[in-house]
Amino acid sequence: MHDILERFLFDHAAVRGESVVLRDSYAEVLARHPYPPVLARLLGELLAAGQLLEATLKFDGTMILQLHGKGQLKMAVVEITSQKTLRATARWEGEIPDVSLAELLGQGGRFVITIDPDQGEPYQGIVGFEKGESVATIIEHYMQRSAQIDTRLWLACDGKIASGLMLQRMPLEGGSGAEDEDAWPRVQKLAETTTSEELLTLPPRDLLHRLFHQEPVRMFDPATPVFKCTCSRERVGSMMEMVGREEIDSVLAERGQVEIVCDFCGKHYHFDKVDVAQLFAGQGVQAGGSALQ
Template sequence: MSDLIQRFTFADLPIRGEIISLEKSFQTICDQHQYSKTLRHLLGEALAATALMAEIIKIEGRVSLQLQSPSQVKLLVTECNNHGHIRGVMHPLDPEVSDYNFKQWTQGGTLAITIEPEQGHRYQGIVSLEKESLSECLEDYFTSSEQLPTYLKLFVGENRINGVFLQAMPDDSSQQKDKAAAFEHVTTLAETITDEEALSLSHHDLLYRLFHQDKVTLYDAKPIQFQCGCSRERNERALLTIEPQELMQLAEEHDGKVELVCDFCSKKEVFTQQEIAELVTTNQGSQSVN
């Protein structure tokens, strides 16, 4: 089992769930930036949480999580689209920090969830950073924004992440009292998961261990993989946001070229002065026609 996400439901309970395991994609993202074990913990949690949210929200597009603070986490960005492609980057204040403390690392910061459908309007929600962990903050966000009781548990090993997401079903005919009892039942069981079990058992075996007395249906697995969305075309659009004269001057100051490096995957794109001049000329021509 490698990088997979799966949906599951209960036949007799108004609860839905998702379970995720990340390994290869997590290692790839961490190795690109040589993150320490301590930094990997928060980045891993954010990657798994973002992929779970993308699957729960179910849009044709992408979901991103962005955290900024004047404390340890200057910037953390993770993204996942409907194809299961994830990427992430983190800029810490201290790359060698030894103790992981979510609340201290994010003190004075902001956490936003952005939903960007391919068709339709972009939506952004702000998440409170009052809790002791990322998962608790996201639980509160879903509970308050969707009015649906939500449970999120994340497990991070050195090279592996697992996560379990549980949520009361929307628009269910069950009475609120019954829904609350069902949610308490499944979350009480989920709280018994140990780190060792979460990081070693298959999705099927873990769910059986937890809910073997309930009728659970585990649906087909969806693969998750690292894939960066950077491209030369995107870099061209970024360059065109700079005034042409300033752009040409920038190239002159750097031996006749401009280099752009992707913050996520570290891929480098080089544009020569001639290529920049052609890009500017083409863009000005298309603007005049329009």
């Protein structure tokens, strides 16, 4: 079973949904850093949730999910694009035991979702969370409060596969779906019978048939999420310009070169004195240099 994202719609109900399984792309994320098991599973859940949410948005651009905290987990970031590419990373301190999300983040933990369209201004929403909440419940509450969309989410991750199922209630505005107002509580009850084992082992269409075989469900063409990092020598150069010439020169004086490692994919970018001089002279970065895995 390879990476797959399935979209579906209930023909006689104002309910839509998505199901996702991530294997290869998730493995690519984990190959970049030696994540503790609890963080590996957390990133998997965030990746699955991000793919499910992005599939409901009609825009070209990037969606970023972030968890910030003051505990051992400082930050977890997932980026999903409208091209179905993904990447993720996390920063933490010390050895992390298998504890709850609230314990990982400590006091003041927050969830941030950013929508960054290719055209137009970015939108950002920030929510805190309560003890006992999971990635799924945080996103459910966020969608209800910020977008006023009833959303249910089921996520599973075992460190090798990340998967999820999402249902959303659409507004009853007449036409298709308007005749079955009891559909939302009914399909929720059906979805609640799923198990983590089923989410991780069943192909999405088999899972949907198991859950909703008595409902008229319309399937759409599946998509294949893939790992892809958007870092580049040019983007790193732009970041260095934002840091400023004085600080960059101090690094050059101390080390003889500037080395920057991408947190998402692990590539190393090196800039010597000539590269830095050209960059701050407005000539951009040269195609040379190195970007080593």
